[in-house]
Every structure is written in structure tokens, then in C-alpha cells.
Amino acid sequence: MYNIGEALIGEGNELAHVDLIIGDKEGRVGDAFVNSISELSIGHTPVLSVIRPNLLTKPATLIIPKVTIENLSDASKIFGPAQTAVGRAVADSVAEGVIPKNKAEEIVILASVYIDPKAKDYRKIYQYNYGATKLAIRRALSNYPSIEKVLAEKDRGTHPIMGFKVTRLWSPPYLQIALDLDNLETMEKIISKIPDRERILIEAGTPLIKKFGVGVISKIRELRPDAFIIADLKTLDVGRVEVVMAANETADAVCISGLGNLESIEKAVHEARKQGIYSILDMMNVENPNDKLKQIKDSLKPNIVLLHRNVDLETSKAEKGESTGDNTAWGNIKNIKKIIGTGLVSVAGGITPKKIEEGITNGVDIFVVGRYIIGSHDVRRSTEDFLEQLPQDPDNMRLALDEDETTN
Secondary structure, eight states: OEEEEEEEEOOGGGOEEEEEEEEETTSHHHHHHHHHHHSOOTTOOOEEOEEETTEEOSSEEEEEESSOOOSHHHHHHIIIIIHHHHHHHHHHHHHTTSSOGGGTTTEEEEEEEOOOTTOOOHHHHHHHHHHHHHHHHHHHHTTOSOHHHHHHHTTTOOOTTTOSOOOOOOSOOEEEEEEOOSOHHHHHHHHHHSOOOTTEEEEEOHHHHHHHOTTHHHHHHHHOTTOEEEEEEEEOSOHHHHHHHHHHTTOSEEEEETTSOHHHHHHHHHHHHHHTOEEEEEOTTOSOHHHHHHHSOGGGOOSEEEEEOOHHHHHHHHHHTOOOTTOBTTBOHHHHHHHHTTOEEEEESSOOGGGHHHHHHTTOOEEEEOHHHHTOSOHHHHHHHHHTTSOOOOSTTSOOOOTTSOOO
């Protein structure tokens, strides 16, 4: 038996975060238990949980402080409210049948406990650590969370302590606003008028980056801390260097030119993955996007393929009275998606609110809009024209609820 559990409960300085391992006394967890209690480290001395002095908890439980204990005040919080909280949580877990009573002598628990040195309220320290320990035990013994839960939450959850949100493109479609500008004051005015919506992505356009450098990404970040920001680098060569530069300025995605050679494209995509940001392959002026994508290694396909409206093809087919079949104004999106697997497709050129429904029907994930919005006298209204055609925002900002946990 080897089970792992975790729980965070509370708020403020008294917030409790407990990581624990439950396992057989005669197995690896038992070995770790003995090593922890016999090999002490300064400031992180483990302590056995007790119901009260001289009454050890069963299963035997070792509390390991996460934060260095530097003085008697720190120590008293561990030896007082935290030690009692963990001990009673373990005992109550046995009393309630979460831990089988007949296993109480056969297993041991290692509980890593966080106590902020600034915590003052002993009752809250007790209450939060009791709840966190009990919840962590229940989760450990029920193997919570399932892998399905993890995959469903990985791009949705927000951490209460981190202080900012990391936006991921887990629920298309999205509206990408291209800031193809050469004036910082105009950029700031436009951003201030763009609604703060999760379906909006902000692009640092090529003109902005060429005139002000990749540092303009950080300026946008200051104005919109939680935004998904795309750096339209149009990278043709030395892709790795440019990707790193954009990532260092907190870009969420970089745009690479599909006109580059395969080696340059693959190196740029590889670097984007290494930096943990999205890669966008821009197919502007690429004669046959399908062929180009097929030549790229499967392991280095871009996260997003950007297609541009082919006006000549549209006109030619219309004049000949030919059926477009699966072809859209931006090409055969279904074929592109087959080639790139789980990647997304974005489209640019001729995008108006009336085109949104058609695009969604044909599999468009991201609509790139420039002049319709940034050239408008009413930026907010122009943006809303598009948002009205899109689904409601995904629930990135919801509180992370564990509604799938058993209540039995």
C-alpha cells in the first residue's frame, strides 16, 4: 500500500497546506518514516502527532514542517495547534471508517505541514490543519483525483496564492485582436477599451514589435496582466533566439513564418515547447500549406496554424461556378486539422462578425481581426459585435470545486 494525498484549506496567514503519504509500516513508507524520525535536519525536525501529551495517534503519524522553524514561536505552532489538529484528524478518520480500524497498527502516515511564520490565530491554525489533514487522508485512500479530473482541470484551474491567471486555449473559439500599430499611445487607448473577456486574445503586431522591440509585450502585460498575448514575430530565421526573447517578455505564443525552411520552423517550434508557450505557424504567402505541414515532423507540428483568406481562389471558383466543397475562404480547414492532430486553426483576412458563424461551422478556432476593431471609432462596440457571435466565456475564473469527490 502506497497512497498520496494533498489538501489546501483556509485563508490568510493561517492557511493550511498538507501533503501526506500513507503506506505499510513494513514497506517503503515505513522505511521513510524511520529515516525521517532518525535523520533530523535543522529547522525541520519531525514530530509525532498526538491526541494529547503521552497519547500517540494510531496509525502512527509523523508531522514534518515545510517551513524552517527558526524560534520558539514557530515551534509552538507546530507542537501546539498543528500537532493536535493532525492527530485528531487521523483519529477521526479511523473513527469514521475512512482508515480501516484493523489497519491502524499496520500503516503509518507522513504528513508535511505548512505553517506560515506570520500566522497568529491558533484556533484557525488548528481548524485549517484539521480540515486539510482529514481531507488529504480521504483523498489519498480514494486515489483522488482521477487522471480524467487532472486533464479536465489542467488548463482551467487557478491557484489562490499565485496572484495571477495563466490563460490556456482549452475552449475555442477565440477572438484575436491584432494590434498592428506603430504608436504606443494609440495601443494603450485601444487596450483600455477592449472588454476584459476570456475569449479575447491580444496580438502584439509585427509593426509594434519592429518599432519598439519585444519589450512592448511587457507593456501590454502591464495593461492586461491576465491576457493571452501573442508575439507576431514572423520569424524566418534564428527562431530559437527570437522565441526566447518573446518568452522572456511573458508572451504566451509566438508567430513563426511558414515561409521559413523546415529546420528553422522545427527549431522555433521546439524552443516554444521548451519555453512552455504556444507556437503559431503563419501560412501567409505559403503556396501549399498542406504540403508544408506534412513535411514537418509529427513531433514538431505547431500548436496553431494561421490561414489567410485566399481571395484569388474564391474569385476563380465563383467565376467558374465551381463548388468549394470543404474549402472555405481560408482553405480546407478539415484537412489542416487532420495533419496537425490536436492543434488549432486560426484564420485572418476578411473577418467580420457575419463570418463568425460560418467559421465556427467549418472548424475555425481563432478569428484574427485587425482593422475592423483597431480602426473603429468605437473599439468596444466593434469588439462586442464579434463577442455576440461567440459562445459565453469558458469558466477559467470559476472557483475550483471538487464536485466529483465522494461524500460517502
